[in-house]
Amino acid sequence: MGLIDYFRSAAGPNKGSASVAKERLRxxxxxxxxxxxxxFYLPKLQEEIVAVIRKYVAVDNDAVSVNYEQExxxxxxxxxxxxxxxxx
Amino acid sequence: MGLIDYFRSAAGPNKGSASVAKERLRxxxxxxxxxxxxxFYLPKLQEEIVAVIRKYVAVDNDAVSVNYEQExxxxxxxxxxxxxxxxx
Numbered sequence: 001m002g003l004i005d006y007f008r009s010a011a012g013p014n015k016g017s018a019s020v021a022k023e024r025l026r027x028x029x030x031x032x033x034x035x036x037x038x039x040f041y042l043p044k045l046q047e048e049i050v051a052v053i054r055k056y057v058a059v060d061n062d063a064v065s066v067n068y069e070q071e072x073x074x075x076x077x078x079x080x081x082x083x084x085x086x087x088x
Numbered sequence: 089m090g091l092i093d094y095f096r097s098a099a100g101p102n103k104g105s106a107s108v109a110k111e112r113l114r115x116x117x118x119x120x121x122x123x124x125x126x127x128f129y130l131p132k133l134q135e136e137i138v139a140v141i142r143k144y145v146a147v148d149n150d151a152v153s154v155n156y157e158q159e160x161x162x163x164x165x166x167x168x169x170x171x172x173x174x175x176x
Contacts, residue, residue: 022120022122023119023120023121023122023123023126024119024120025117025118025119025120026116026117026118026120027115027116027117028114028115028116028117029113029114029115029116030113030114031111031112031113032110032111032112032113032114033111034110034111034171034173035111038111041144041145044144045140045141045144048140048143049137049140052133052136052137052140053133055136056129056132056133057129083122085122
């Protein structure tokens with residue numbers, strides 16, 4: 001299963017209709033290092049990515065959840081943002 | 089399987105050792121819209137995300153591959169960047 005198919009299936013059963021309960025952004029960044037002496041930098045990158053997103057849509061601080069994992073030669077950053085509902 | 093496990097397994101068999109052939113960044117952004125009138129904006133966001141990454145690591149233009157898909161209420165952006173090898 002390709003990554004895009006994974007994301008599409010992870011969107012849940014009502015993906016097909018506009019009745020998706022919440023508007024949201026899911027961001028995933030994986031850094032595969034070629035050597036152990038290469039720096040990890042995703043935690044710093046994360047703040048700047050959220051700052052870029054704020055140029056396009058309002059983002060409440062408490063609507064951002066971050067998950068960061070680091071293991072051997074790989075670091076993975078996952079940012080989930082629940083976006084504010086459109087004004088009535 | 090959570091997204092992070094997916095990414096980890098997608099890194100390939102030699103994930104555990106520092107002998108990962110190439111250093112690379114894989115970025116995935118999924119936007120689930122709550123209503124059809126909400127704008128899609130990931131293609132514009134993509135250029136700014138690559139610009140942020142360039143603050144941390146050198147990125148050749150031809151080392152960036154982009155895949156964008158849009159369907160019903162969801163748009164998905166995938167950016168793969170092969171990073172330059174560390175100087176000997």
